[in-house]
Amino acid sequence: MYQEERMRAIIDYLEAHKRISVEDICSLFEVSRDTARRDLVKLEEQQAIIRTRGGALLPAAPFERIQNxxxxxxxxxxxxxxxxxxxxxxxxxxxxxxxxxxxxxxxxxxxxxxxxxxxxxxxxxxxxxxxxxxxxxxxxxxxxxxxxxxxxxxxxxxxxxxxxxxxxxxxxxxxxxxxxxxxxxxxxxxxxxxxxxxxxxxxxxxxxxxxxxxxxxxxxxxxxxxxxxxxxxxxxxxxxxxxxxxxxxxxxxxxxxxxxxxx
Structure with missing residues (x-):
């Protein structure tokens, strides 16, 4: 699996489970911890995730307009x-x-x-x-x-x-x-x-x-x-x-x- 495909899959996982760990990435995609960390660094640079200790979260969605x-x-x-x-x-x-x-x-x-x-x-x-x-x-x-x-x-x-x-x-x-x-x-x-x-x-x-x-x-x-x-x-x-x-x-x-x- 190419990095771009893996990064998309990481976002899909986050949308379903709210958070992901480096261990999850290693297990799901059969990659090393260094590869998992590089994926997270790149996703963070794209502002697609928020990195945490040992994993990542999706950034909070902006507040939607509240109808009267x-x-x-x-x-x-x-x-x-x-x-x-x-x-x-x-x-x-x-x-x-x-x-x-x-x-x-x-x-x-x-x-x-x-x-x-x-x-x-x-x-x-x-x-x-x-x-x-x-x-x-x-x-x-x-x-x-x-x-x-x-x-x-x-x-x-x-x-x-x-x-x-x-x-x-x-x-x-x-x-x-x-x-x-x-x-x-x-x-x-x-x-x-x-x-x-x-x-x-x-x-x-x-x-x-x-x-x-x-x-x-x-x-x-x-x-x-x-x-x-x-x-x-x-x-x-x-x-x-x-x-x-x-x-x-x-x-x-x-x-x-x-x-x-x-x-």
Missing amino acids: YNERLLSVSEEKQQIGRIAAGLVRPGERVILDSSTTVQACAERWTAGDTYVITNSINQADVLSSKPNVSVHLLGGQLHKEHRFVYGISVAETLSRYRADKAFIGTGGIADGGLFAVYEEEGRIKERMMQQASQVIVLADHFKFGKSNYYRFGSWSDVDLLITDLLPEPELLEQLRQHGVEVLTTQDYEKKESEEQ
């Missing part, structure tokens, strides 16, 4: 709709519930059926959706409005949240990766962090496209989460991290299977 809230609503997937339906079904009459400002959490609000519930939110969209639901009291937190993404934030929001205790908090996320949950905006992340602290049960709603993404601001760790509702299981390494921290993972497929068995 209304743009994201136009592309809410069937997976998100199913996640929202399952989440709404977990709410019991009489509960106090915190909702954040994500589109997946809005899918939960749209399918809300539990009456005699009290909802606390910083999302003007969640408040609007729930205002038409009978027997649902809505407290919209006051503060500075982020017009593009339609959430309220600021010191006053965090201070008001600290006075409440809720049975459940439904939290969306911009990314799920090593270390926990990520948000694009620090202002939004700080409010999510406070919401999680004020709830007895924290339920994260995220489709599988969020797995492996680490955005600008980390607002929560696995120890803060009780349940993750998603459409597909994450990669084994991430799934093991979740389970080690006691996070229950519920997929839409598992839920549908359970529903069919009960019928």
